[in-house]
Amino acid sequence: MTKPPKSKPLLRDAEAPIRSRPRKKRNPSQPALPFDPMPDRTEPALAVLKQRPPARGFCWEIKWDGYRVHVHIEPGRVRVLTRGGHDWSHRFPAIVKAATDLGPATIILDGEAVMFDEAGRSDFGLLQASLGASGKAPGKLVSPAVMMAFDLIYFDGHDLRGVEYSSRRHLLEDLLEGKEGAIRLSEIIDADPVTILDHACELGLEGIVGKQVDSVYRSGRTGDWIKCKCVQSEAFLVVGYEPSTGTSGGFASLLLAAYYGDALKYVGSVGTGFKQTKTSDLRAMMDKLAWTRKRPPVEYNGARKVVWVLPTLIAEIEYRAWTSDGKLRHPAFKGLREVQDNAAVYRVDE
Template sequence: MAKVPRSPPRSKPLLGHDNGQLQSSPIRKRNRAQPQLLFDPMPDRVEPALAALKAKAPAGNFGWEIKWDGYRLAVHIEPKGVRLLTRGGYNWVDRFPAIAEAARELGPATMILDGEAVMLDEQGRSGFNLLQASLGADGRKSGNLTSPAILYAFDILYLDGHDLRGLDYQERRHLLEDALAGHEGAIRLSEEVDADPSALLEHACRLGVEGIVGKNRDSKYRSGRTGDWVKLKCVSSEGFMIVGYEPSNGAHGGFASLLLAAYKGNDLIYVGSVGTGFKESQTLQLRKMMDKLLWKRRQPPVPYSGKHQVIWLQPTLIAEVEFRAWTTDGKLRHPAYKGLREVQDNADVYRIKDGDDEGA
């Protein structure tokens, strides 16, 4: 005969009282749907740590991984829901539904993941132009734009009531690996590669990857470009301000090239033009955008001594441009257009430093 389940025992009396003994309330199981008690308040937003560009790997205790080419995102998994924050602080949860759904599946734990939203080609390589194409023509068409992009997570800043930014990177890395164990969907672990960085960079360049990133395993999480994180690139790719365009003689009404500028101190200076890497649909879309930003002053926005006809523009649009090197007169060598950065992405415009060809 099956045993009859016993009723849960009542709590033992704790204190005496004039009218009898007082008893504690029965212990109830926690409702997992309720938010957990937070020991450290979850930051509303964290400015990201940025990698400093280096010509060679620095000495020290660094871990190395592939450099992903996409949009930097902070994934906030919170008691009230999920947010995907860009560098500019905009919530792009509607633009990356696959990443958002994968984040919900990581709950009910609360956490903040730091990573890169990317689109991969058939060889598994990320490409900024692929990501832009997934969002439409440079992500600027009207309508509800969504992308099937995935996220490679490379750091964890907060976990279940604990702010992890004060921990060493190697400790955060262990917690990140544990949090993502068994998850191979739209949020994936950006794996460390156990190899000499020089050999790893050579291999990455041979495979057509943009470069590698190294992180000091003994460093805390510090926002900005502190030197704790470094990047080594096969081909340089940076953001430059579009300050004008050369009209096209073709019948399609696009443009021949874009004139680019970088910052030197507080001033914009001309660093050359880019006329390759465009698709016809991009040139037409860009031309419409640029014609709304015509420069109406007599002097151009940057000093210019060229002989070409130029339509000058308000310095507003930021182009991501790939290039091989700098010429002796400070111009981009072999530039190719990759796409437009967005205001919400808070993209950096390249800054030239005296005596420093690595930029900022």
């Protein structure tokens, strides 16, 4: 009969105390190694415009009127990135300070940088003025804007883009609950979306945004996020101006264009919404962009005297509807958007 093999003792010295293997000290320069690589930049999820909100499947909040930003928080570094991927940390110091206080966890917040008027409404014009939209010091002025955070893309070593929205929202609320500084939670409104939209319009707000409860975070306009506006507001290219007959150094209206395939199409003019003190600055900016070619940048059959300019400046325009011949109805100027913001210029269907 074969003898069983002798078992080896667990310890050479049965009387010796049990000790674990010595561990190396943690490198203080790496306080939290991520489980998932932290993305250097993420293209934002964008909302699709709808005339009326669907009844089910979405969470609803206020649509903020400002600059879309992603705030990246890492050990020793905070970045405030625009839609175009430009770092505007130096322009939003209050947001950077609030983001630093949220650390040391690695975080990417999605939200809107805004400023509020006396009635508590987000005001794009105030934000533009604080950032030097007149052109006197582009890219240099700082803004006291706050961030209304509405999504959490990355948290404490975990990439949350593959996690459903309801779970991301739960984590975001835990992170920002009770925060009243320069980074605040964009609140979910638990009510019928049609009623929410009606009240938003009565209060003079821009509209509401809905997010599909079980959707993951997908960049671009996928339909996971939708928006319903009280008034339409889009970005258009400034292609010329009508000189003012009353005052020198100003203008009577701006001529606007949208993309139409690979070309530009004239969509009308805007003559309201300008602050008296800013018209001369805007006129000076346009005069530096004088159009030197014989044919204007768009087809134009009007009889007005027009000074054409290079289609470089992007204007945010509020309007009520479109006319039957493809022009903006009751447009009003809200402000200039900066190239670094990567605002999507309106595209007319072919």
